[in-house]
Amino acid sequence: MRYVISFIWAFMLTQMVNFVLNSLGGGSPYMFWSGVALAVIITATIAIFDVMLKHPDEENEAQHNH
Known part of the structure:
Protein backbone atom coordinates (compact mmCIF):
# COMPACT_ATOMS: atom_id res chain seq x y z
CA MET A 1 0.00 0.00 0.00
CA ARG A 2 2.84 2.39 0.76
CA TYR A 3 4.10 2.06 -2.82
CA VAL A 4 0.67 2.98 -4.18
CA ILE A 5 0.61 6.09 -2.02
CA SER A 6 4.19 6.87 -3.07
CA PHE A 7 3.15 6.60 -6.71
CA ILE A 8 0.13 8.85 -6.20
CA TRP A 9 2.25 11.56 -4.56
CA ALA A 10 5.02 11.21 -7.13
CA PHE A 11 2.44 11.39 -9.93
CA SER A 23 4.87 27.11 -18.76
CA LEU A 24 8.09 28.86 -17.80
CA GLY A 25 9.85 27.40 -20.82
CA GLY A 26 7.56 29.05 -23.34
CA GLY A 27 4.38 27.00 -23.22
CA SER A 28 5.15 24.24 -25.69
CA PRO A 29 2.60 21.38 -25.83
CA TYR A 30 2.04 19.74 -22.45
CA MET A 31 3.67 16.30 -22.20
CA PHE A 32 1.50 14.23 -19.82
CA TRP A 33 3.44 10.98 -20.28
CA SER A 34 6.80 12.44 -19.29
CA GLY A 35 5.36 13.15 -15.83
CA VAL A 36 3.96 9.62 -15.63
CA ALA A 37 7.31 8.13 -16.61
CA LEU A 38 9.10 10.22 -14.00
CA ALA A 39 6.57 9.17 -11.33
CA VAL A 40 7.17 5.50 -12.17
CA ILE A 41 10.93 5.99 -11.95
CA ILE A 42 10.62 7.76 -8.59
CA THR A 43 8.37 5.01 -7.19
CA ALA A 44 10.72 2.27 -8.42
CA THR A 45 13.65 4.09 -6.82
CA ILE A 46 11.79 4.31 -3.51
CA ALA A 47 10.97 0.59 -3.66
CA ILE A 48 14.59 -0.31 -4.42
CA PHE A 49 15.89 1.87 -1.58
CA ASP A 50 13.34 0.31 0.78
CA VAL A 51 14.64 -3.17 0.01
CA MET A 52 18.30 -2.14 0.11
CA LEU A 53 18.11 -0.19 3.36
CA LYS A 54 16.00 -2.65 5.36
CA HIS A 55 17.83 -3.77 8.48
CA PRO A 56 18.29 -7.58 8.75
CA ASP A 57 16.65 -7.63 12.20
CA GLU A 58 13.48 -6.09 10.76
CA GLU A 59 13.30 -8.84 8.13
CA ASN A 60 13.64 -11.55 10.80
CA GLU A 61 10.90 -9.96 12.95
CA ALA A 62 8.56 -9.74 9.99
CA GLN A 63 9.07 -13.43 9.17
CA HIS A 64 8.51 -14.53 12.77
CA ASN A 65 5.34 -12.45 13.18
CA HIS A 66 3.63 -14.00 10.15
Missing part, protein backbone atom coordinates in the same frame (compact mmCIF):
# COMPACT_ATOMS: atom_id res chain seq x y z
CA MET A 12 0.80 14.55 -8.59
CA LEU A 13 4.06 16.32 -7.81
CA THR A 14 5.73 15.48 -11.12
CA GLN A 15 2.66 16.62 -13.05
CA MET A 16 2.72 19.95 -11.18
CA VAL A 17 6.45 20.43 -11.74
CA ASN A 18 6.10 19.38 -15.37
CA PHE A 19 3.32 21.93 -15.93
CA VAL A 20 5.14 24.80 -14.22
CA LEU A 21 8.44 24.17 -15.99
CA ASN A 22 6.63 23.78 -19.30
Whole structure:
Protein backbone atom coordinates (compact mmCIF):
# COMPACT_ATOMS: atom_id res chain seq x y z
CA MET A 1 0.00 0.00 0.00
CA ARG A 2 2.84 2.39 0.76
CA TYR A 3 4.10 2.06 -2.82
CA VAL A 4 0.67 2.98 -4.18
CA ILE A 5 0.61 6.09 -2.02
CA SER A 6 4.19 6.87 -3.07
CA PHE A 7 3.15 6.60 -6.71
CA ILE A 8 0.13 8.85 -6.20
CA TRP A 9 2.25 11.56 -4.56
CA ALA A 10 5.02 11.21 -7.13
CA PHE A 11 2.44 11.39 -9.93
CA MET A 12 0.80 14.55 -8.59
CA LEU A 13 4.06 16.32 -7.81
CA THR A 14 5.73 15.48 -11.12
CA GLN A 15 2.66 16.62 -13.05
CA MET A 16 2.72 19.95 -11.18
CA VAL A 17 6.45 20.43 -11.74
CA ASN A 18 6.10 19.38 -15.37
CA PHE A 19 3.32 21.93 -15.93
CA VAL A 20 5.14 24.80 -14.22
CA LEU A 21 8.44 24.17 -15.99
CA ASN A 22 6.63 23.78 -19.30
CA SER A 23 4.87 27.11 -18.76
CA LEU A 24 8.09 28.86 -17.80
CA GLY A 25 9.85 27.40 -20.82
CA GLY A 26 7.56 29.05 -23.34
CA GLY A 27 4.38 27.00 -23.22
CA SER A 28 5.15 24.24 -25.69
CA PRO A 29 2.60 21.38 -25.83
CA TYR A 30 2.04 19.74 -22.45
CA MET A 31 3.67 16.30 -22.20
CA PHE A 32 1.50 14.23 -19.82
CA TRP A 33 3.44 10.98 -20.28
CA SER A 34 6.80 12.44 -19.29
CA GLY A 35 5.36 13.15 -15.83
CA VAL A 36 3.96 9.62 -15.63
CA ALA A 37 7.31 8.13 -16.61
CA LEU A 38 9.10 10.22 -14.00
CA ALA A 39 6.57 9.17 -11.33
CA VAL A 40 7.17 5.50 -12.17
CA ILE A 41 10.93 5.99 -11.95
CA ILE A 42 10.62 7.76 -8.59
CA THR A 43 8.37 5.01 -7.19
CA ALA A 44 10.72 2.27 -8.42
CA THR A 45 13.65 4.09 -6.82
CA ILE A 46 11.79 4.31 -3.51
CA ALA A 47 10.97 0.59 -3.66
CA ILE A 48 14.59 -0.31 -4.42
CA PHE A 49 15.89 1.87 -1.58
CA ASP A 50 13.34 0.31 0.78
CA VAL A 51 14.64 -3.17 0.01
CA MET A 52 18.30 -2.14 0.11
CA LEU A 53 18.11 -0.19 3.36
CA LYS A 54 16.00 -2.65 5.36
CA HIS A 55 17.83 -3.77 8.48
CA PRO A 56 18.29 -7.58 8.75
CA ASP A 57 16.65 -7.63 12.20
CA GLU A 58 13.48 -6.09 10.76
CA GLU A 59 13.30 -8.84 8.13
CA ASN A 60 13.64 -11.55 10.80
CA GLU A 61 10.90 -9.96 12.95
CA ALA A 62 8.56 -9.74 9.99
CA GLN A 63 9.07 -13.43 9.17
CA HIS A 64 8.51 -14.53 12.77
CA ASN A 65 5.34 -12.45 13.18
CA HIS A 66 3.63 -14.00 10.15
